Amino acid sequence: MTGAVAGKRKVVLGITGASGAPYAKRIAEVLRERVAAGTLEVGVCLSNTAAEVWALECGGDIREDLGLPMWGARDFSAPFASGSAGWHAMAIVPCSMGTISRIAHGTSDTLLTRAADVMMKERRQLVVVPRETPLSTLHLENLLALSRYGAVVMPAMPSFYGRTKTLAQAIDTVVGRVLDHLAVEHDLLARWGDAKEKKA
Numbered sequence: 691m692t693g694a695v696a697g698k699r700k701v702v703l704g705i706t707g708a709s710g711a712p713y714a715k716r717i718a719e720v721l722r723e724r725v726a727a728g729t730l731e732v733g734v735c736l737s738n739t740a741a742e743v744w745a746l747e748c749g750g751d752i753r754e755d756l757g758l759p760m761w762g763a764r765d766f767s768a769p770f771a772s773g774s775a776g777w778h779a780m781a782i783v784p785c786s787m788g789t790i791s792r793i794a795h796g797t798s799d800t801l802l803t804r805a806a807d808v809m810m811k812e813r814r815q816l817v818v819v820p821r822e823t824p825l826s827t828l829h830l831e832n833l834l835a836l837s838r839y840g841a842v843v844m845p846a847m848p849s850f851y852g853r854t855k856t857l858a859q860a861i862d863t864v865v866g867r868v869l870d871h872l873a874v875e876h877d878l879l880a881r882w883g884d885a886k887e888k889k890a
């Protein structure tokens with residue numbers, strides 16, 4: 691990873707209006723724990739549709755529920771809107787196909803798409819968690835473009851080889867892998883080859 695400022699790890703969480711708000715809710719829970727432990731700084735930015743889908747899928751108000759520092763969609767004065775602030779990584783969870791397209795084409799019209807653009811230009815870690823089915827050729831081409839530009843494309847695809855029994859466990863199979871790629875410590879996953887059973 692290049693150009694990031696030394697010190698506490700700093701991670702951006704972007705949330706869009708794709709289905710999958712429970713993934714965002716879970717990742718925010720883990721990030722809050724790490725912030726409380728003093729090992730992480732987190733900044734959140736939302737797309738204009740994120741609150742609507744959150745209310746439908748999680749209930750409640752996303753701004754009240756997240757409990758993490760948040761910037762507005764047009765707040766380009768946020769620190770992570772500039773590469774010089776040295777933020778280390780960003781995950782967009784869930785990521786709509788509209789936002790995938792805007793990032794793939796460098797639109798940078800909101801804080802969220804600008805922050806993603808910054809991560810790519812600084813050669814830092816950008817993780818996108820797209821959710822759509824089926825995927826059109828255009829979706830696939832935009833995802834391929836992002837992958838070629840260095841982003842990690844990590845679809846919201848739960849795994850079941852860890853004897854997944856509950857919805858919460860299925861969500862953790864996705865969120866745990868996202869946290870791995872953000873280099874944020876967690877204990878959500880039973881690792882392949884690890885004898886340890888995942889807690890219920």
Ligand SMILES: Cc1cc2nc3c(=O)[nH]c(=O)nc-3n(C[C@H](O)[C@H](O)[C@H](O)COP(=O)(O)O)c2cc1C
Nearest residue numbers: 706707708709737738739740786787788789821822
């Ligand atoms: C309930 C609901 C679920 C949606 N699910 C998806 C989805 O899974 N994937 C997707 O790409 N768009 C989905 N959309 C459509 C996006 O919200 C819409 O394209 C929006 O313009 C995306 O804007 P954003 O990328 O700025 O959040 C959904 C919309 C609603 C209201």
